[in-house]
Amino acid sequence: MADYFQEMGWRELEDGEQPNHLLHMARFLIDFGHYDDYLTGEWPRLPPAASKEAVKNLQEIVIQTENKECPICLKKFQVNEKAKEMPCHHLFHEKCIITWLNQTNSCPFCRYELPTDDEEYEAFKKQKLRAEQRKEDIETLHNSMFS
Amino acid sequence: MANIAAKRIKREFKEVMNSEEVAGGYIKLALVNDSWTELQGTIVGPPDTPYEGGTFQLEIKVPETYPFNPPKIRFVTKIWHPNVSSVTGAICLDILKDQWAAALTLRTVLLSIQALLSAAEAGDPQDAVVAKQYRESQQLFLLTARHWTNVYAGGPSAIWEFDQKVQRLLDMGIDEHEARVALSHYDWELERATEQLFS
Incomplete structure (x- = not known):
């Protein structure tokens, strides 16, 4: 059971602590499909900037082959020129990709997402993942019962 | 206009002009002024749609912050489509709003608008x-x-x-x-x- 509580982000009440009824109500509503559009739908605006940490940790590599271009400015890289590499292995000029990541957290080429420093957005992503997981679980259960 | 925006539009312009789609007459791109801030796009209506055989003009405005922000695009030719305003020509397309990515180009955007004519998104209407x-x-x-x-x-x-x-x-x-x-x-x-x- 500990795993279940952990997964749900729950813990036992401290001595003398009262349950947070508003929080319970909110979880109840979410679990029964209310607020779906807001919490499990789409993020309503451009996702926030990538976290400073993630931007700092981008790999720097030296271009070895000709004819590669930076997808942001569309300029061809010179051999031996330095470039920044995203975890999805797409390459950009440092100036280009940093301007972009200061605005939003995904690869301009394939939308691979870096972590952000925005708590609300991270919570939204977690919630979305949980909703997907739940849908899969229900489907598995349904299939095991009816097939 | 910011340097990077103008330079990129020039590179893109070349890319579009050399593309298969321009050669095949499916899309067109033309300059409106010398400053590269405004262009005119043209798409032809896709086959097996009510837009087949039509030629649609689009107004393309390139912001200073391009390609970090999307180009502003609207239909100049009047069109009856759930995702385009029949009054202003404004287009409801996610990649022109919050799903914009800096690696998208005028060519891919024009092709996306053309695809929108084939497959309307009635759940996300403009009109x-x-x-x-x-x-x-x-x-x-x-x-x-x-x-x-x-x-x-x-x-x-x-x-x-x-x-x-x-x-x-x-x-x-x-x-x-x-x-x-x-x-x-x-x-x-x-x-x-x-x-x-x-x-």
């Missing part, structure tokens, strides 16, 4: 009236879209019955486009359209 017709009377929607394509975009198939109804309102001294909009909005019921125009 509520058109979207309602699209959902509730598909046949009428297809005819209306084909009629608009014929009248405004040079499409091949005239709808005789619709032309007659527009003519009836013209005879009453009503502006042609206003008449067409009213009739399209009221599912081509002459009486209701007339009532609305004179109220």
Whole structure:
């Protein structure tokens, strides 16, 4: 059971602590499909900037082959020129990709997402993942019962 | 205009001009002024849609912050489509808003708009009236879209019955486009359209 509580982000009440009824109500509503559009739908605006940490940790590599271009400015890289590499292995000029990541957290080429420093957005992503997981679980259960 | 924006548009312009789509006549791109801030796009209506045979002009405005922000694009040619305003030509397409990515180009954006003509997103409408017709009377929607394509975009198939109804309102001294909009909005019921125009 500990795993279940952990997964749900729950813990036992401290001595003398009262349950947070508003929080319970909110979880109840979410679990029964209310607020779906807001919490499990789409993020309503451009996702926030990538976290400073993630931007700092981008790999720097030296271009070895000709004819590669930076997808942001569309300029061809010179051999031996330095470039920044995203975890999805797409390459950009440092100036280009940093301007972009200061605005939003995904690869301009394939939308691979870096972590952000925005708590609300991270919570939204977690919630979305949980909703997907739940849908899969229900489907598995349904299939095991009816097939 | 910011240096990176102008430089990128110039590179893109070359890319579009050398593309298969331009060679095949599916899309076109032209400069409007020398400053590279405004361009004119052209797409042809995709086959097996009511837009087939039509040629649609788009206004493209490139912001200073391009490619970090999307270009502003609207239809100049009037079009009957759930995701395009029949009044302003404004387009509801996610990649022109919060799904923009800096690696998208004018070529890929024009192709996406062309794809939107093949597959409307009725769940995310720009024009509520058109979207309602699209959902509730598909046949009428297809005819209306084909009629608009014929009248405004040079499409091949005239709808005789619709032309007659527009003519009836013209005879009453009503502006042609206003008449067409009213009739399209009221599912081509002459009486209701007339009532609305004179109220």
